[in-house]
Amino acid sequence: MKAEKNIVITGFMGSGKTTVGEALSRKLKREFVDMDAEIERRAGMSIPEIFRRQGEAAFRDKERKLAYELALRHGLVIATGGGALVDGELRDMMAQHGALICLQASPADIRARLEESDGRPLAANWERLYHARQTAYAQIPRQVITTGKTPQVIAAEIAALCADALFVKAPDGGGYPIHIKRGILAGLGLDAQAYGLQGPVVLVTNETIAPLYGESLARALPQASLIRVPDGEAHKNLDTVRQVYDDLLSLGADRGTTLIALGGGVIGDMAGFVAASYMRGIPLAQIPTTLLSMVDSSVGGKTGVDLPQGKNLIGAFKQPRRVIIDPDVLNSLPQSEWRCGMAEVIKHGLIGRPSLLDETLWKLERAEELIQQAVQVKIDVVEVDPFETGIRAHLNLGHTFGHAIEKVTGYAVPHGEAVAIGIVKAARLSRNLGLIGDALLGEIQTIFWKIGLPTDIAIDAERCYAAMATDKKWKAGLSRLIVLKGVGEAAIVEGVSREEILAVL
Numbered sequence: 001m002k003a004e005k006n007i008v009i010t011g012f013m014g015s016g017k018t019t020v021g022e023a024l025s026r027k028l029k030r031e032f033v034d035m036d037a038e039i040e041r042r043a044g045m046s047i048p049e050i051f052r053r054q055g056e057a058a059f060r061d062k063e064r065k066l067a068y069e070l071a072l073r074h075g076l077v078i079a080t081g082g083g084a085l086v087d088g089e090l091r092d093m094m095a096q097h098g099a100l101i102c103l104q105a106s107p108a109d110i111r112a113r114l115e116e117s118d119g120r121p122l123a124a125n126w127e128r129l130y131h132a133r134q135t136a137y138a139q140i141p142r143q144v145i146t147t148g149k150t151p152q153v154i155a156a157e158i159a160a161l162c163a164d165a166l167f168v169k170a171p172d173g174g175g176y177p178i179h180i181k182r183g184i185l186a187g188l189g190l191d192a193q194a195y196g197l198q199g200p201v202v203l204v205t206n207e208t209i210a211p212l213y214g215e216s217l218a219r220a221l222p223q224a225s226l227i228r229v230p231d232g233e234a235h236k237n238l239d240t241v242r243q244v245y246d247d248l249l250s251l252g253a254d255r256g257t258t259l260i261a262l263g264g265g266v267i268g269d270m271a272g273f274v275a276a277s278y279m280r281g282i283p284l285a286q287i288p289t290t291l292l293s294m295v296d297s298s299v300g301g302k303t304g305v306d307l308p309q310g311k312n313l314i315g316a317f318k319q320p321r322r323v324i325i326d327p328d329v330l331n332s333l334p335q336s337e338w339r340c341g342m343a344e345v346i347k348h349g350l351i352g353r354p355s356l357l358d359e360t361l362w363k364l365e366r367a368e369e370l371i372q373q374a375v376q377v378k379i380d381v382v383e384v385d386p387f388e389t390g391i392r393a394h395l396n397l398g399h400t401f402g403h404a405i406e407k408v409t410g411y412a413v414p415h416g417e418a419v420a421i422g423i424v425k426a427a428r429l430s431r432n433l434g435l436i437g438d439a440l441l442g443e444i445q446t447i448f449w450k451i452g453l454p455t456d457i458a459i460d461a462e463r464c465y466a467a468m469a470t471d472k473k474w475k476a477g478l479s480r481l482i483v484l485k486g487v488g489e490a491a492i493v494e495g496v497s498r499e500e501i502l503a504v505l
């Protein structure tokens with residue numbers, strides 16, 4: 001049997017580490033170690049006494065030794081002292097040996113709790129200490145906000161976080177889990193609290209997905225309502241946004257309401273934008289239902305709608321509170337949509353995870369693994385560059401060519417097919433620039449053939465070039481493209497000449 005990792009709960013004094021740790025140990029039937037209590041037991045005196053007689057340095061030394069000792073054990077729930085993991089080295093060590101959770105309580109909650117308890121040697125100057133320690137706490141990727149939640153709810157949230165979730169660090173210092181599990185939607189009603197969906201929630205979905213998954217989910221979740229919008233990219237616009245605002249108002253939705261975007265990238269982008277703007281922002285959860293939205297659009301916080309003048313021209317960055325992915329919903333996804341998602345999966349393989357290029361993984365039966373690996377590439381990129389100022393552009397591999405192909409053909413070529421052709425064009429350009437050899441170009445073509453995606457199209461090269469030149473990322477007419485230097489290695493090149501681009505078109 002695989003040894004279970006320790007769960008280590010840290011956070012500022014008064015954030016509830018001990019109470020939550022006890023609740024979690026009962027829930028998971030694991031042994032609980034409260035580090036402060038253990039230090040007191042071993043020293044035979046209270047912490048204030050250790051501070052008084054031996055000084056803070058001696059206490060920190062005991063804390064450090066105990067942390068190393070506990071890290072060698074497995075399956076524990078550990079509550080640390082508030083200052084234990086401010087030390088970066090100790091924090092990294094604990095993170096390597098366990099799942100690290102930081103409880104975030106509001107200053108008002110902390111004040112109230114400190115007034116109730118005594119015997120905390122550093123409590124007198126707690127406000128100064130609170131601000132000084134925030135930078136260290138922010139280094140911990142899994143943050144759990146405790147305000148307004150019972151210890152049992154917080155324990156359930158931590159359990160969910162540790163069970164099956166990947167985690168995305170958000171630019172505001174917080175972050176959100178991505179749960180990927182077959183059948184997760186069927187149990188969501190029962191586990192609503194653990195997933196922060198205890199209500200009120202409003203599911204926003206389209207006419208295709210409502211009868212498949214939306215209606216049953218709305219019945220299963222407490223205090224849930226359902227809003228339906230028409231299906232299709234043609235409806236990813238401000239008219240639909242307006243319709244959803246109206247529906248939310250008539251449902252009485254306020255800032256305490258969580259909006260759930262249930263659908264593909266079109267719903268995720270449109271409903272995400274509604275969540276970013278309705279009443280200046282309400283909580284958002286993404287439940288993506290296409291392969292593309294699972295591996296790409298539901299993660300990273302880009303939301304928006306189209307204008308008649310162009311795609312995604314209106315939008316906002318809105319980080320979801322969580323992303324819930326049930327690979328089972330892909331059973332009802334049309335094959336053509338699966339292939340479109342696969343174009344993005346291959347792109348992720350080419351820019352960061354070569355194992356995704358292994359064809360034995362491209363099966364519905366292995367979707368959980370496929371999605372986990374593909375979404376990790378997106379996480380790695382958006383964590384480094386949340387607002388698309390640098391390497392996030394790598395995710396556009398093949399997309400400048402692809403968008404131009406979509407535009408010139410009047411959107412007759414589906415997005416995924418255009419991306420596949422675009423990636424091959426980007427690879428050909430990389431070969432022409434001497435960055436990769438013929439062999440890799442050939443391999444990429446073969447991958448798309450195997451998936452059933454096209455690799456070329458007869459198209460007016462001049463019109464295509466003109467469409468590319470309107471790309472938002474080209475500055476003052478200077479071309480800006482993503483190329484490959486090898487598998488797993490993308491790069492941005494600027495100023496590739498018109499002739500070189502026409503040659504690959």
Ligand SMILES: NC(=O)c1ccc[n+]([C@@H]2O[C@H](COP(=O)([O-])OP(=O)(O)OC[C@H]3O[C@@H](n4cnc5c(N)ncnc54)[C@H](O)[C@@H]3O)[C@@H](O)[C@H]2O)c1
Nearest residue numbers: 208231264265266267289290292293296297302329332333
């Ligand atoms: N925000 C981002 O970072 C980002 C990234 C990539 C793409 N996008 C956007 O995503 C959109 C494309 O998303 P998409 O490819 O998911 O298309 P989509 O949302 O239009 O879904 C494709 C079709 O599949 C149907 N469908 C969805 N899930 C289904 C299921 N489980 N079973 C049966 N049918 C199902 C939908 O109703 C739709 O008809 C574009 O608007 C694009 O701009 C956004």
